[in-house]
Amino acid sequence: MLFSDIQIIDEHFQAKDHQWVGTRGDTIAYVGSCAPTEDFGEVYSGTGCALMPGMYNAHAHAPMTLLRGYAENLPLQQWLNDRVFPFEAKITDEEAYPATLLAIAEMLRFGTVSFSDMYYFSDARAHAVIESGIKCNLSEAALSFTDTPYSELPIARVNEHLIDAYHMAANGRLKIDLSIHAEYTSNPALVEAVGQLAVERGLRTHIHLAETQTETRECAERHDGMSPAAYFDSLGFFRMPCSAAHCVWTTADDWAILRERGVTAVTNPASNLKLASGIAPVAAMLDAGVAVALGTDGPASNNNHDMFQDMYLLALLQKGASGDPCAVSPAQALQIATENGARAQGREDCGAIKQGNKADLVVVDVDQPHLHPATDLASNLVYAAHGSDVVLTMVDGAVLYRDGEWPTIDVERAEAETDAAFKRIIARL
Numbered sequence: 001m002l003f004s005d006i007q008i009i010d011e012h013f014q015a016k017d018h019q020w021v022g023t024r025g026d027t028i029a030y031v032g033s034c035a036p037t038e039d040f041g042e043v044y045s046g047t048g049c050a051l052m053p054g055m056y057n058a059h060a061h062a063p064m065t066l067l068r069g070y071a072e073n074l075p076l077q078q079w080l081n082d083r084v085f086p087f088e089a090k091i092t093d094e095e096a097y098p099a100t101l102l103a104i105a106e107m108l109r110f111g112t113v114s115f116s117d118m119y120y121f122s123d124a125r126a127h128a129v130i131e132s133g134i135k136c137n138l139s140e141a142a143l144s145f146t147d148t149p150y151s152e153l154p155i156a157r158v159n160e161h162l163i164d165a166y167h168m169a170a171n172g173r174l175k176i177d178l179s180i181h182a183e184y185t186s187n188p189a190l191v192e193a194v195g196q197l198a199v200e201r202g203l204r205t206h207i208h209l210a211e212t213q214t215e216t217r218e219c220a221e222r223h224d225g226m227s228p229a230a231y232f233d234s235l236g237f238f239r240m241p242c243s244a245a246h247c248v249w250t251t252a253d254d255w256a257i258l259r260e261r262g263v264t265a266v267t268n269p270a271s272n273l274k275l276a277s278g279i280a281p282v283a284a285m286l287d288a289g290v291a292v293a294l295g296t297d298g299p300a301s302n303n304n305h306d307m308f309q310d311m312y313l314l315a316l317l318q319k320g321a322s323g324d325p326c327a328v329s330p331a332q333a334l335q336i337a338t339e340n341g342a343r344a345q346g347r348e349d350c351g352a353i354k355q356g357n358k359a360d361l362v363v364v365d366v367d368q369p370h371l372h373p374a375t376d377l378a379s380n381l382v383y384a385a386h387g388s389d390v391v392l393t394m395v396d397g398a399v400l401y402r403d404g405e406w407p408t409i410d411v412e413r414a415e416a417e418t419d420a421a422f423k424r425i426i427a428r429l
């Protein structure tokens, strides 16, 4: 496809007018300020449109679409123990599958090309990823409330199966990560074992870290005054690149660990606000040299997968919390939502509009009342646009959403099956 005479967000996350972007196969083969001489197939007119890199949702729990609107107005521990865990215990693979497909449809509709998903029902999620064409770093959440060794826990067999069956499947669109749900749902032996497996198999990891003040205080009480970041580091867990969701209750000492170990702090502003967990110190983490990416978290705590909404909250919360209107510029917010997420997934050739990168592209309809005048595209995308302004989402050169149509997903069916699954699960509770 050739995007013709279109304004783009360039590789430096700045607006650039009158560009031509050509894709061949799964790659961006041409970026220039004049029309290429080669033929790239379909010509997409850039009139009234803008082209930006696809969003990378760096922390999600796709099947939690089943819980959208189910657990409302509760603090995290009550939300988790009284509502979420009992509901999750009743979900089956057959029910997780349509909910994952629906989450993927929603992500594609809002311009997300890849997501990092920590949950259960990993076969069902993997199939939904492979069939839909989206990218995903998928992990099965490891939890343990006993001292049973890792090798004797079901998660050990699940991880081996996932690595063998799906790691780098679908031309690398699907990757398997290893996950520890959190400090408070695991124990040191489990953290050590999963960290060691990550080293042996060369895999990335995904955890929840310092989401609430209670978690952080209780971690210190359990583990010699250590913060969650210091605790995971003391067990050698950060030897492989890790995505640490939330990092709300972190300090300068923690940021030094995250920076040293190459841990990406994945901020989830909507989820943190809804569960009243706090505001992550993103501006300070950026100043401290920590890599920051952006996620939606699950729909039980957000309640959607609209990365534009989280990008907006990220930028505004950091200004308000720091008292500095320059904190998190539009270019920074865009880079955090796109390229930084790709880096967190170990996808070095993704996340920016650049010749040679993977063709993960999003077209936004900017010819709308809330996006005129087009003073600055980056500002408009961060402060004024919504996910619903996306009219085309391309992943690895394949168009997966365009003008209300999903060529790879039967969305009506996924909606009906998810609704029916919700009713069945409620009846079993």
Ligand SMILES: [Zn+2]
Pocket: 059, 060, 061, 208, 245, 297, 298
């Ligand atoms: Zn989460």
